[in-house]
């Protein structure tokens with residue numbers, strides 16, 4: 339193998355940057371790492387902006403502190419690796435609400451993404467189907483099977499638990515519907531126990547017992563100064579050369595690795611490298627793989643995406659309840675699907691002038707037409723709906739921001755994990771120095787994407803001949 343190694347990371351989101359850091363840690367000293375990012379900014383869905391003179395997240399807001407097995411999450415481990423552990427802060431208010439019949443009701447505790455382990459605890463918001471969650475003498479889900487979350491929960495707990503609890507919770511993360519989303523990819527811990535347990539309440543309890551949480555231990559964390567500090571620190575630690583406004587348009591195998599075609603069609607740049615971490619969403623990945631790895635391209639290209647817009651308003655002295663925010667079932671007929679009271683939820687964001695930052699997420703899968711409306715129209719609708727849900731007129735905002743995320747949230751259909759596994763197997767057999775990473779394959783969320791990037795980096799190190807450290 340030529341020394342030093344040259345590795346391209348395509349995609350400057352959190353998966354690509356976590357891969358770059360892991361490459362720096364595991365590849366031989368002197369390895370040349372270059373991150374190619376098509377836009378003008380690194381971070382992908384992590385973007386800290388500014389509103390009313392204060393840093394605010396215009397994309398992802400926080401990360402899970404623990405992984406599904408109860409260990410420290412990969413996001414926390416990365417923050418530690420980057421010297422940012424001291425900057426992790428937790429919500430000061432954790433309780434959120436659900437909109438039911440136009441008003442706010444606290445989200446019941448003890449559920450797994452809305453799926454209850456004890457039906458009596460959710461009756462304040464939904465009436466579970468009586469007597470359906472019986473032991474049929476075999477596991478809920480077959481050993482290699484995947485089902486939609488909605489199908490499983492409807493059959494055991496009835497429609498109302500799906501519509502009032504699971505759908506809004508999953509919708510808050512994926513902007514999609516429980517009936518369309520894969521159990522294996524969106525709720526891996528429950529998928530594991532559903533392959534053993536005979537009832538759904540039993541499977542939820544077993545998943546919760548597998549990842550016990552110390553009383554009072556925080557579920558979420560974010561970083562003082564914003565999540566973009568994670569991106570900046572990762573770039574520094576990786577020592578990577580960063581190329582912004584540098585879309586990779588083609589990947590061609592060579593005798594020793596890969597040739598990248600970078601930049602505009604009229605003035606392309608050709609770059610030769612030994613290996614590539616492909617950390618872009620599934621659609622652009624499928625286009626890049628179509629030539630060198632058509633089977634893999636077909637597998638990953640099946641993934642569909644939802645679009646959302648995040649509307650953040652800075653509101654002077656509003657009367658807000660002591661809640662972190664609320665989720666809205668689609669049956670309520672509102673445009674808002676979730677709202678976060680930033681300055682209530684995060685103590686470090688509270689302001690002496692009493693201006694509150696409220697962020698609403700709008701857009702559900704299949705309802706993209708609403709997002710065609712102008713920013714001012716979306717902001718006015720959000721303001722009106724917030725006032726209605728809170729039961730009191732919200733003061734006029736002093737500042738606002740609309741961030742559109744087109745095609746940003748993967749809609750993992752049942753069987754997604756198998757399709758990705760098959761694509762990776764095909765890719766590994768034909769091209770072991772090209773590895774996929776990120777949310778298009780391994781699931782949504784900062785910890786999952788960090789782990790995905792790190793795993794990809796380790797595969798590259800193995801493929802190029804093992805670690806020199």
Ligand SMILES: Cc1cc2nc3c(=O)[nH]c(=O)nc-3n(C[C@H](O)[C@H](O)[C@H](O)COP(=O)(O)OP(=O)(O)OC[C@H]3O[C@@H](n4cnc5c(N)ncnc54)[C@H](O)[C@@H]3O)c2cc1C
Pocket residue numbers: 348349350351352353354374375376377380381382383384396397398399400401402584585586587617618619622646648743746747775776777778781782783784785787
């Ligand atoms: C609105 C929103 C809110 C979210 N909130 C949270 C949250 O609070 N907590 C949480 O854990 N997760 C959250 N998520 C999910 C999480 O942010 C994502 O799963 C994760 O950031 C995806 O990282 P990634 O690196 O896989 O992809 P991306 O962030 O999509 O990065 C991929 C990068 O590749 C670039 N790219 C694409 N094609 C090319 C090309 N041909 N050449 C070069 N570059 C290219 C893109 O420009 C992009 O920068 C949220 C997601 C969204 C959309």
